[in-house]
Amino acid sequence: VHIHGLDCGTHCPLGGAFYDGVSRGAFAAIPTRCLLVETGEGLVLVDTGYGLLDLPPHPRRLARTWPLVLLPRLSEASTAIRQIEALGHKASDVRHIVLTHLDFDHAGGLADFPGARVHVLAEERRSAELRRGLVGKQRYRPLDWQGVGDWRSYAPDGEGWFGFEAVRQLDGLPPEILMIPLAGHTPGHAGVAIRTADGWLLHAGDAYLHHHQLDSRGMPPGLAIYERIMMNQPEAARHNLERLRALKASEPDVKIVCAHDAHGHP
Numbered sequence: 001v002h003i004h005g006l007d008c009g010t011h012c013p014l015g016g017a018f019y020d021g022v023s024r025g026a027f028a029a030i031p032t033r034c035l036l037v038e039t040g041e042g043l044v045l046v047d048t049g050y051g052l053l054d055l056p057p058h059p060r061r062l063a064r065t066w067p068l069v070l071l072p073r074l075s076e077a078s079t080a081i082r083q084i085e086a087l088g089h090k091a092s093d094v095r096h097i098v099l100t101h102l103d104f105d106h107a108g109g110l111a112d113f114p115g116a117r118v119h120v121l122a123e124e125r126r127s128a129e130l131r132r133g134l135v136g137k138q139r140y141r142p143l144d145w146q147g148v149g150d151w152r153s154y155a156p157d158g159e160g161w162f163g164f165e166a167v168r169q170l171d172g173l174p175p176e177i178l179m180i181p182l183a184g185h186t187p188g189h190a191g192v193a194i195r196t197a198d199g200w201l202l203h204a205g206d207a208y209l210h211h212h213q214l215d216s217r218g219m220p221p222g223l224a225i226y227e228r229i230m231m232n233q234p235e236a237a238r239h240n241l242e243r244l245r246a247l248k249a250s251e252p253d254v255k256i257v258c259a260h261d262a263h264g265h266p
């Protein structure tokens with residue numbers, strides 16, 4: 001398999017380094033990283049980022065609150081579909097989309113790939129349909145997934161993966177791509193593990209937001225506040241972060257990346 005990293009919408013909150021730890025100006029720059037995986041079964045997209053329908057002049061699909069804080073810098077060129085086309089492919093070449101979760105910044109591009117089969121944990125679909133609480137209503141935007149015709153949802157099964165539970169048989173996908181349940185940020189949140197020639201790559205979604213968290217170092221304070229607000233199950237989130245730290249420490253051949261930090265991405 002060959003993997004491309006794509007930033008499908010940069011968050012530029014006012015506060016600069018307060019949010020990303022490095023920006024010198026007033027605004028931070030926090031990517032929304034998706035993966036494009038070339039496999040024998042066609043192209044597989046891990047998360048979609050923001051899509052064409054998140055851009056003006058389309059009807060507003062995002063909640064009012066979070067975009068005001070995150071200030072996503074969106075352009076047509078930053079959408080997954082346009083980046084994939086720039087690589088010489090068509091939207092219909094994307095046969096599968098594997099979602100870490102259904103938040104607006106991960107599922108916004110689903111409508112750009114109407115022919116794709118969409119894989120998600122069953123718990124996440126349930127949670128997204130329920131939209132519990134104020135945060136639930138803001139993070140989950142049903143218009144994002146209303147056009148999906150081919151859902152596949154899963155509960156963890158079979159053999160684990162480095163001590164984590166795993167979904168090993170994704171319908172129609174090669175065995176090199178697994179879902180790893182990592183509840184916390186949302187109830188059905190998952191990482192996506194991909195076996196490459198150089199070892200495993202784990203896209204941990206929003207299980208953590210900054211790579212310092214994997215080394216028990218501090219994260220930018222603004223990001224920590226955002227993380228806490230969006231954390232649906234704080235206990236599970238902390239537990240899973242501990243397990244990811246242990247995985248990183250014990251398995252140097254497993255590369256771990258997350259959605260909102262370019263660090264370590266392909």
Ligand SMILES: [Zn+2]
Binds near residue numbers: 103105106206259260
């Ligand atoms: Zn996110």
